[in-house]
Each structure stands twice: as C-alpha cells, then as structure tokens.
Amino acid sequence: MKNIIYNLETKVERTLNILKNNIMKIKFIPILIILFLLQACTLEKEEFNKITPENFYKTEKDARLAIAALYYNSITKVGTWSPGLFVQSINSVQIITDISAGDMMMCSYGAQPWDFLKNQEWTESNGYATNNFFHYYNHISNARLVANQIGQMTTVSEEMKEQLQAEAMAVGGWKAAILYDLYGPVPYPTDEMLANPGSLEYPERPSNEAFVEIIESLFAKKDKLPDTDFGNNFGRMNKGIANFILMRVYMLEAARTGDANFWKKAKTSAEAIIASGAYELQDNYSDVFKKSNQKNNEIVFATPSDYSFNVNMWHSESLPNNYPSELNRGAGSWGGYKMLWSFYDTYEANDQRLSTIAASYTTDGGLLIDRAHPNDDRHGVGDGAIPVKYDTDDTQVGNFQEHDFIAYRYAEVILAMAEILNEIGESATVSAPAISQITNDNQIVTSDGGTTAFSFVNAIRARSGLQPLQGLGQSQLRDAILRERGHEMYCEGVRRADLIRYQRMTNGGGYAKFNADPNKFLFPIPVGYINEYKGNLQQNPGY
Structure with a gap:
C-alpha cells in the first residue's frame, strides 16, 4: 500500500508539471481550476505495513494472533530427514534425541552426521544436529514480550488478559524446559533488558536452581489456562500440557540433585493430569497412531497436520523403497530410521507393540526380507527393524501423510x-x-x-x-x-x-x-552464540 501511495503521488506531480508548462497555451481553463487541482492532489503518506502498539493488540483476536505466532516456529515442518533442515519442529527434537541416546535408534542415510550423533561424537565446533535448538532461547523472550504487551491492553477483561498471558508465558516455559534438558540453563534477560532491546547487554547463564525457578515462574498462571480441548484448540497450551512439562522438569531435577522434594513435585503434577479425567489409554497401542483415531484422548500434545505448513513425513523418512506399496509411499521412501536390533531384542516375543515395528516384510515382487535375508542396510533390515509407528494414509500426498505428529502421551x-x-x-x-x-x-x-x-x-x-x-x-x-x-x-x-x-x-x-x-x-552451546555474547556466555563443561 505504501508503494501504491508513492506511485500515485509521482503521477499527480507529473500531471501538474504538464499543466504548468502548458498553462499559457490552454487559455480557456480558469486559473481557479488549476489551483483547485493543486490543492486536491496533495496526499499525505500513511504506512500500513508496520505493527505498532498504536495499531495492534487492540482486540482479543489481535492477542490470539500474536500468541499463535509463538507456536509457529516450533511445530512447522515435521519432516526431519536432515539434522540441518526443518530444525524448527518440536518433532525434530524427538528423533535427534532418541538417536543421540545411542542404544535405540539410528538413521541409515549415512555416517555424517547420523552415525556421529548415535555415537555421541559431537563437539563444540561440530554440532551434528545438537546445535539446532539453542535458538529457542529467543522464543522465550518473544513469549514474555507478548505476555507483557497483552498486560497493557485495555479492551479486554482482566480475566481474559490473565488467560491470554498464561498461554503466552506457558509457550515460553515449554521452550525453556526443552532447552534446560538439552543445554542446561540459558541466558535469561531481565524485564529491563527486554524493554530496551537496543542496549548491548548480555545476561549471564543462571544457575540450575535459578533456571528451574524461572521455568516454574513461566507456568505460574497455568491454572488460568483452559482445560484440555480436543476440538478447535487442539495443539495449544492447556493445563494438561503445562503439568506434563513440569512433571518432566521435576523428574530431571530429582535425579540430578537427589532431592526427594522434586519427586514429590513431579507426583503432584502427574496426579493433576490423572485427576483431570481428560485422558485415557486407548484399547490397543496401535490405536493411538491411527489416522482414523486422531485427537484421541491418550494424546496430551500433538502438532496438528496441515499440508500448508505442518507436514508429517514419517513413512517417507523411515520406510525402505521396496516396502510393500499397501502403505502409500507417494513420492517414494528413503529408508532412514531404524530401531537397532540390540534394542528390538529386548522386547518380549508376545508384546503387541511389536505390531508397529517391521522386523520383516515381503516386497511387491514377493521377496521376503528379514534378518536372515536383510537385502540392504538402508533399503532392507540390515541396520535394524523399521519403526512404522503410524498406520496407512490412503490420502497421502507425495511424501506428506496427514497424521498429526504426537509429542506427549x-x-x-x-x-x-x-x-x-x-x-x-x-x-x-x-x-x-x-x-x-x-x-x-x-x-x-x-x-x-x-x-x-x-x-x-x-x-x-x-x-x-x-x-x-x-x-x-x-x-x-x-x-x-x-x-x-x-x-x-x-x-x-x-x-x-x-x-x-x-x-x-x-x-x-x-x-x-x-x-x-x-x-x-548436555549438548554443546553452538559456537556462534558464544562469539555473539563476547565472552559473557560460558560453554558447557567438557567442550
């Protein structure tokens, strides 16, 4: 719109110049008309492409849009085929951390970075996907800024403001909990620093104890969050998700510190989830991951599937290219994720969860592929069993299946x-x-x-x-x-x-x-952030 206005002004000015140059020749046009045109064509510039406190956060819808933006860089692009790509997704955290455990999963795409990740060979200067999530620390500040802006609104009720602020802060608490698990405490600007982003101040890393208190403070208003909603608000913060995240944090701290009080806090959070009555185990394990049973009551949090911005590529990433076509592979499968045979063998033989893990299969051409006849490490079962996890999606589009990607259960x-x-x-x-x-x-x-x-x-x-x-x-x-x-x-x-x-x-x-x-x-803090902080950000021990 800004450009349109400038173009219009330019055209008006050219027209006036032509009139001025020819005014003596056009003697029958009264001077009054010329003066009228000159006055009428004076336009004032007005910018429509900026969001400021004067034109935004005026309504509840404005606030909800700002909160929605806080989720965007965390749930988009579920596909994780490269540790260097699609790293915004919370589901990338899942596969990268399971592979980095070293004893459960691997990826058959190639040695670097996947084998380095599985073998824990990452270093400070070679992150091998461990450096992909540190940028979440900026998301915490974004959440706090949104909550502060909502607090200044005068057009919504105090009750609604508290609910909206609780959601924004909970998104920040969620990111803080992920970072604490992966990297330990991260820099946490004061409110004064947030209010003056132009000043070059570098907050130091808090202690573990202080950062846990920070996480708790970000969930301080969790009781103002909505109850679990499997409808329109599915995939957004609610009481169940908040208690789930705190439960994980407290269990981590209980083991780290040996302080039994954290076990008791974890117990309180878990009991709150159970007592809510909002959740239940599905009858069968495989039911949880069926497309026909999406938004089932065993899901605490999932990222909703949407072809426009949030896609699930699990089958394309995990299935070999000769896997039977009854599982619609769309554009093909890449033979990536495998469950190590050493881990697979720890299951009891009659465990019904094995129905979601393919230890063998028969190709469309009738070839049996199993441990005795693995065919290939990548496009076979040489590296391990295949974690199918989700069921067939008959409406799959290319590599993209329509399952919601389940994060917490x-x-x-x-x-x-x-x-x-x-x-x-x-x-x-x-x-x-x-x-x-x-x-x-x-x-x-x-x-x-x-x-x-x-x-x-x-x-x-x-x-x-x-x-x-x-x-x-x-x-x-x-x-x-x-x-x-x-x-x-x-x-x-x-x-x-x-x-x-x-x-x-x-x-x-x-x-x-x-x-x-x-x-x-702990993962190493990426070197780029260490340099950016000019010596004020200490690296994790051992790197």
Whole structure:
C-alpha cells in the first residue's frame, strides 16, 4: 500500500508539471481550476505495513494472533530427514534425541552426521544436529514480550488478559524446559533488558536452581489456562500440557540433585493430569497412531497436520523403497530410521507393540526380507527393524501423510507415576487405569487399577498383552520401568533423558552410551552464540 501511495503521488506531480508548462497555451481553463487541482492532489503518506502498539493488540483476536505466532516456529515442518533442515519442529527434537541416546535408534542415510550423533561424537565446533535448538532461547523472550504487551491492553477483561498471558508465558516455559534438558540453563534477560532491546547487554547463564525457578515462574498462571480441548484448540497450551512439562522438569531435577522434594513435585503434577479425567489409554497401542483415531484422548500434545505448513513425513523418512506399496509411499521412501536390533531384542516375543515395528516384510515382487535375508542396510533390515509407528494414509500426498505428529502421551504420565512412586516409596492419591487385554495367545491379562508403582506400570504392560510384574525390589522395578518406557515410547524423544536420569539414579552404574563421558549429558552451546555474547556466555563443561 505504501508503494501504491508513492506511485500515485509521482503521477499527480507529473500531471501538474504538464499543466504548468502548458498553462499559457490552454487559455480557456480558469486559473481557479488549476489551483483547485493543486490543492486536491496533495496526499499525505500513511504506512500500513508496520505493527505498532498504536495499531495492534487492540482486540482479543489481535492477542490470539500474536500468541499463535509463538507456536509457529516450533511445530512447522515435521519432516526431519536432515539434522540441518526443518530444525524448527518440536518433532525434530524427538528423533535427534532418541538417536543421540545411542542404544535405540539410528538413521541409515549415512555416517555424517547420523552415525556421529548415535555415537555421541559431537563437539563444540561440530554440532551434528545438537546445535539446532539453542535458538529457542529467543522464543522465550518473544513469549514474555507478548505476555507483557497483552498486560497493557485495555479492551479486554482482566480475566481474559490473565488467560491470554498464561498461554503466552506457558509457550515460553515449554521452550525453556526443552532447552534446560538439552543445554542446561540459558541466558535469561531481565524485564529491563527486554524493554530496551537496543542496549548491548548480555545476561549471564543462571544457575540450575535459578533456571528451574524461572521455568516454574513461566507456568505460574497455568491454572488460568483452559482445560484440555480436543476440538478447535487442539495443539495449544492447556493445563494438561503445562503439568506434563513440569512433571518432566521435576523428574530431571530429582535425579540430578537427589532431592526427594522434586519427586514429590513431579507426583503432584502427574496426579493433576490423572485427576483431570481428560485422558485415557486407548484399547490397543496401535490405536493411538491411527489416522482414523486422531485427537484421541491418550494424546496430551500433538502438532496438528496441515499440508500448508505442518507436514508429517514419517513413512517417507523411515520406510525402505521396496516396502510393500499397501502403505502409500507417494513420492517414494528413503529408508532412514531404524530401531537397532540390540534394542528390538529386548522386547518380549508376545508384546503387541511389536505390531508397529517391521522386523520383516515381503516386497511387491514377493521377496521376503528379514534378518536372515536383510537385502540392504538402508533399503532392507540390515541396520535394524523399521519403526512404522503410524498406520496407512490412503490420502497421502507425495511424501506428506496427514497424521498429526504426537509429542506427549498419557501413557508417559502413567509410567512416570510408576517411576515416581518407586523412588519415594509412596502410593498415589489417584488410581492407575484398570486394564483387561487379550494376549496374542488368547489369554486374558489384567491390571489391578490400584495406587502402587506396580499398578501403574502394569497398566501399560496389560494394554500391550503382557503379564503383570510382581515381587520386584526397588532397583529391579526401576530397571523394569526404564525398559517399559523404551518399549512404549520409542521414537517419541524420551530415551536420551531416560538414560541420563537413570544413570544418575544408579550412580553411573550402567546405562549404555552415556557412561563414557558425563559431559555428554548436555549438548554443546553452538559456537556462534558464544562469539555473539563476547565472552559473557560460558560453554558447557567438557567442550
């Protein structure tokens, strides 16, 4: 619009010049008309392409649009085929952290960066995808700025302002929690620094204890968030998501510090989710990931699929190019993600979750591909079993399937509850789901629906057609819960954090790759940010 106005002014000026140059020749036009034209064509410039406090945040819709923008750079581009691309997505965190755990997943695309990631060979100057998420620290400030601007609005009720501010701050808390898990504390500007972005001030990294308090402060108004909504607000912050994020943070801190008070805080958060009554386990594990069952009540948080900006490319990324065409591959499949055979072999033979993992398949040409006849590392099963996870999408467009990409699930809350209760030796104030399931050999297994650690872990096992655990000591049950978490939530981004947390619990006594170098518990801060802060941002130990 600005350009249109300038062009119009230019044309008017040219017209007036022509009239002025020929005015003596056009003697029959009164001078008065010329003067009128000169006055009438004077235009004032008005800019329509800037958002300022004077023209925005005037209505509730304005505020909601600003909040929606906070989500945009976190859920877009679910595809993760290269660690260097599509890194905005929260789902990229899932696959990168599961591969970096070292014992569960790999990618068959090639040695660099994927094998380096699996083998934990990243360094300060060679991030190998570990450097992709540090930019979230800017997102925290963006969320705070939006919340502050909403606080200055005079056109909405105080109740609505509090709800909108709670959502904006919760998005910031979500990013802060992700960063704390991956990098430890990150710089956190004061309110004065945010109000004066032109001043060159570099906030230092807070302590772990201070940063956990910061995360808690960002969720201080979580009770003002809406209840769980599986309708129009699906995929936006609500009480369940806020409590889920805090539950994870408190479990991390409990293991890091040995402070039982954090286990109790985690217990409170988990119990709030269960007591809400908003969530339930689906009848079968595979039901959770079916396109026909999207927005099911086991989902705590998912990024909604939308071909215009948020696409799920799981099948294209994971399936070999000779996988049977009944799973619509659209533009083809790239044979990427694999579950390591060493991890696959930890499943019990009759575990119904194995139905979502392909250990063998028959090509359209009738060729059987299995461990004895792997065909190829990438386009076969040489590197491992294939994590199919999601079901067929008959309407898939090219590489893009229409499944929502699931980030957080109620099953994790149930297993977290088992872990928490086992660590503090308490019972819950809420009951575990009472599950009855027919096993693969037509037996019936059940869970008791009680309030003990066994009640919660056995709910997950029963849903998978497995016999309940019983008679285990604390250390044995701890190991069983870790194994159950891996089997239940493969490719959902929990394995790295689980191994770190459990190693701390066992005093470094034995969980896979993280034993070699405790400094790998945190990713390195990208060198570019260290340079930008001119010495005011300290690198993580060991880099």
